[in-house]
Amino acid sequence: MLSLIIMLLAFSQPPSPPPWQKLVPAPQARLGLRVMEGCAVEVVAEGPALIGATRLLMVPEGLIATDHSLMRTKRPWSWKDGRLVPGELGRSPLNGMPGLHPHFLRSKAAPPIAPGNALSTTAPIDGTMLKGDRFPPIIQGWWLTAHPGRPALSAYRVVSREGADAVSDGIDLVVADFRDMEIISLTEGPDGAVYALDIRGASALAPRILRLTWAGVEDAPALKPHPFDRFSELAKARPEALVEMLKGEDALARTAAAQALAAKPVEAAELIGRLMADPEAPSDARLEALRILEPHWKPAMKAIVIDLLEQPGEHLRMAAAEVLGWRAGKKDQDCAGVLLKALGDGDVGVRIKVAATLSTLRIDGGAEALANTLTLEDVSAGAMRAAFVASLATYGGRGMEALLGAAESGVRRQAERAVAVAAECGNEALVESLPRWLENPNLNESQRQALLVGGSRSPKFPEKASEKVLNWLVEHQEEAGAARAAGVEMLAKAGVVRGEQGRAFLKALLADANPAAQASGAMAAGIAGMKDLYPEVVALARKTGAPAAVRSASVRSLLLVRHASAVDAARAFLEETDPSTDIPAEWLSPVWEGLFSQDAATAVAVAVKRLPAYTDSSLIRVILRGARQDRAAAERLMRAAPLARLSDGDLEQLLDDPENIAHRAPLMQQWLGRQAPASKPADSEAMERGRTVFLSESARCIQCHRWGAGKPLAGPDAAVILRGRPRTEAIKALMYPSAHFDRAYESTVFKLKNGQEFTGISGPRQGGMESITGEDGVVRVVPTADMASRRLSGRSLMPDLAATVFNRNEANALVSLVEQGMPALAMPVVVRHVPVSPDAESAMLKGDLANPSWLPWKGELPSSIEGVLLEATVESATGGPARPILEGGFLVRIWVDGTLQPEALPVLPKGAGKVVAWVIPAKRKWDWAFLPVGGN
Incomplete structure (x- = not known):
């Protein structure tokens, strides 16, 4: 197993940000680096030998491999508050796999997270926790990382808010003034220094490895690094010495000792077992012992692990609960009592692991304990509630019975919580118990509605229970209210509405004066495929003046079953709906999607008329996506679409969709126009990005535009076209080059005697052969005698919209290059x-x-x-x-x-x-x- 990720005890109470945050120039001015006051940075390796390296791991022998202590981040990364996807930050204390770490769930100690505390809008790379003792305690346990596109090595304090991991107090440790830094991997070496793999972010510069150490400030003196090879002899060390290292305070040393002991578990088993059972040993050491011995489980270990659940150290208790879930037997009575007690642990992470173990082992009393916690405590949100509800749901009927008991206790607050938890379970047990829930006289309409909505999420619908729910809804039509409509989807999925009673029930819903009842009845008829009710659904779909929710549901139902009148009903609904009435997009979007799916031509015709009046960005995006493969239809939509109303996010989503090929040109032009103008004086880094695209083989620009010295090509030299111009002109020049071009470079349409035609620019003629450069930049040599005719095209050789082959960032780089203009290069x-x-x-x-x-x-x-x-x-x-x-x-x-x-x-x-x-x-x-x- 991989080595344990140990968070230092200093991190258990998150420290305040360092008092020193001033960046000072590094002593080597040539590097162009600034470092946080107190840090020192140096280059320890560089050159082409590092090309292709992606991860750093410092091992005793000084080799480079993959890191074992990564902080994994996966989108979305919220740059406004630094929020990460819950559960994706950190690793399980036991097995090193990605998971939620209890240190990140200390809501009591975590300060409020101020918006905008992230240092970049881009999701950070995998980083590393600062575990060693060679940096001041105030930043030990911080997360070191880097943001793509930002030339800096950054540190974040990790906190928790409502069960979601987040970062706070972001600071830069190293910043590159020349912007020639692109860190892709970080690790902490055996010496306690931080090593960063920097691929430089510029093609002319070879990759390097930076080394960051603590040089000291007045109130935090310098810390001398450990020897780099201090762990090189651990493989030969005696088990007694390694066990003693496990008891130390140096987290890096503990990790190295644990790795060495894991390689000889049989030889050291007795010593490690005594350490794990020793109540006087540090909890981190006992946790390491548990991790080493767990793969070599013996029944005698169970009593020790059970005892660990009541010992200091939340990591230790969390791991003990996890091990029991793996190794103990079903309904194990030896660990039942202590697990039930541990469900009330003071650490959230421990409680989450205990809840999972209770459900895994099906411990008697576990369902009641989970239900009591959820209904008696204010477990209102976050990871703990999600874990408890998921564990309770696995108990099935036992869990639901416990919730029913809480709901029937007569305590209003407890009953309200029981209803909410039952609805969240959304399992087969909920459907089975719905009749009993619905008969509870203390529940109100909204609570019954929530339960029925939860029941509709169940993967299975027992027939008898579903019939009882139908009977209840039929018998309580007057007082059921919204609950009656909410239960229809579940009953339609269960199929019970196809019977005589169900059919009558749906007919009553379709004739009801309540719009929600009519809408749910119409959708249920489609879901259940009840053809005899389609006339009523068609009537509602076509009823001018009917509530939009009713017509939308009716049309969607008809589209679902591909009814003969579905297209006409959808067209009428969309044409008669007034966009100024603030009808929610969720009522219109499914209708547009269904109409495009069944009759794209009708959808386009309606969209051309309705698009100019729409103001909802997401709705505009849905319509534009409908014709993303048909260029002619897309051009019609684009002429009508209010592109300026698209949000930046919707616009970028459309541009980044690989299937959305037909809309790219106007969307690209709209997006480019929203980007900030190029800086003046020109930014050399922006120029370099544009030059890289211009010279790339995929762009093919240099096949027609000479860059620097050399023979003239088919188009004007790069120095001519990159002369600098306003951004609007630069965008037009890139997107529509034929709108304004030098007539000296007008293309010609050539026709051969065999009837073949192609467009290009004629080059030198020699020996009866003619060189012609085509629109693709390829030079063709054609016998002059084969030429039948030639005529000027009136257009540039570069086709209009050719820039749409680029992604939006590449296109923006080219526009910036054209906008700024390229200064004359100094040619050595x-x-x-x-x-x-x-x-x-x-x-x-x-x-x-x-x-x-x-x-x-x-x-x-x-x-x-x-x-x-x-x-x-x-x-x-x-x-x-x-x-x-x-x-x-x-x-x-x-x-x-x-x-x-x-x-x-x-x-x-x-x-x-x-x-x-x-x-x-x-x-x-x-x-x-x-x-x-x-x-x-």
Whole structure:
């Protein structure tokens, strides 16, 4: 089994944020890093050897593997309050699998969570808990992570609110001023330092591993790291020494000792067993002992584990309950009493585990204990309520009987809670007991309604019980009210409405003056497939002036059974419904979806008329999705759709739908127009993103637009089209290039004598052959003699809407590039080179460059594991910082006039300068340049 994730005791009472939160520059200015005051950061490894690495794990031998102590986050990540999906943060104390940790359920100690405490809108990567003792106690137990797109290493305090895990007090530990940081993995080494795998986020820079340590502040002195190999001899250590390590306060040492003991459980079994049973031993040590011995379970261990349920340490009690659920027998009387007692434990996490174990073992009295807790205590929300209700539901009839007893106790508050819990169970036992619930004279209409709605969620509907429910509803038509309508769906699923009594019941509902009753009756007729009632449903669907809820349900019922009049009824309902009357979208959306499914042409015709008046963003999205495959229909809808009323979320959802191909152009144009204009002066990082897309093979831009030197291509040079223009013009230029283009690059329609036609731009003619560049960028060589005719197309070679092949972020990067314009690149001219000597590597990594023995440059990079130094002259009109661009290799270091520079943003001199780059080639084809920072 994997090693236990141990949360330090300091985390049991979440500390306040650190008093020092000032970021100070790291001593190595070349790195461009700022660190939280008191921290120190250094680069401990870098280079192409790290390419492809995805996770870091520091083991005693210093190897890199996958981490065993990850904090897993899965969407949704709420950046407004830092909320995570419940149960996805942390791991079970026993088996290391993802699960809810009791430390994150301390609602008493958790402070209120202030909105906006997250440091980014992007979901964070898997992080790691700070477990060791080499950082101040005030941040031990914090979660270290990073947000994609944000060049920082961050720390969050983990708290709980209403049973959901969340983060609070986010602070940055390391920030990259040059934005050349993209951390994808974090771990804590045996030395107590934090290691981060940084793939740099820029193609020209090789990945690196950063090491973060505590250097100290006035009130928190420096902590010397442990030796990195301090656990390297643990595999040879005697069991007695390892057991003693389990008793220590260093969480990292305990983890390492537990791993070593787990490898020899038989040899150390007696010692570990004594530790687990020792009431004087620390609870963390006893928990480690339990984890080691659990896979080697023996009956004699049961008494010890039962005793652990009453010992200090919530992790220990939680794990003990989990082990009993795995290892004890059904209805085990030895552990019944202590489990029932532990259900009232002071820790929420322990109570959750105990509830699950009670239901797993079917402990006698467990159903009553769970029901009493849920009805006598105010367990109103969160993970504990969900766990208790789920456990009670597994008891089936016994659990429902306990709730019925609470409801019939005569105590109003207890009865109200019993009804709510029973409705949440939504199981077969609830359906079985519904007749008894409905006969309770102390229940009101809303409570009966809730019970019937809960019953409709059951996977099974016992026939006898369903018939009794029907009888009750028929006999109490006057006083049943909303409950009568709520029970119809359940009865329709059960099929009991098909009988004579059920048919009469539905007919009464359809004729009822109550809209809710009519709506439920109409839906039930469709669900049950009762054809003899369809005339009444059709009449309600077509009844002008009938409540929208009734007509909506009737139309949906007809669409459900694909009735002959369903399409006409849906069309009439949608055309006659006034959008200004605030009819809920949930009444209209299913009708639109059903109509598009059965008759898309009618749906489009109606939508064209109704769309302009709709204001609900989600409803507009539903309609647009209906024609997502039909381009002609989509174009009609787009001309009518109020795209400006779409929320950003609905707009992005439509754009990100891979099936929504027909709408992409106008949706993309709408979304691009909402994005913030590019910064002025131009941001070099934004330029780099746009340049990356522009030069990518998938974009095919460089097949027609020359970038830098080289022979002219079919289209204007990149320097011409990337000259800078307002954002609206930049969007139009990308989406509709034929609206305004240089006539010198007008495409031609060629027709061959065999009848084939294609569009392109004619190139050089030689030897009776003609080169033609097509719309796809591919050059075709055609015999001139085969040409029948040619005519100008009046359009640009770049097809309109070609940009819709990009995802929205790529398209935005291109628009920003066109908007800002690309400044003239500083193109280095290589003068000479020399392969890097292994003996000189360490010196060159740290400082200025001595004069090597240069070799004449012949135009090709020599192969060298260590790389090669290239000396070049660079002309810069303005001088200043410039972002290096390197294709086909990795940049290790840069020197300007012999002085070591930040490789992410070296400073070029004004005019001509001498630049030396340490390059490790990755491909035979390579190119490099410098992109000046500061705009046009």
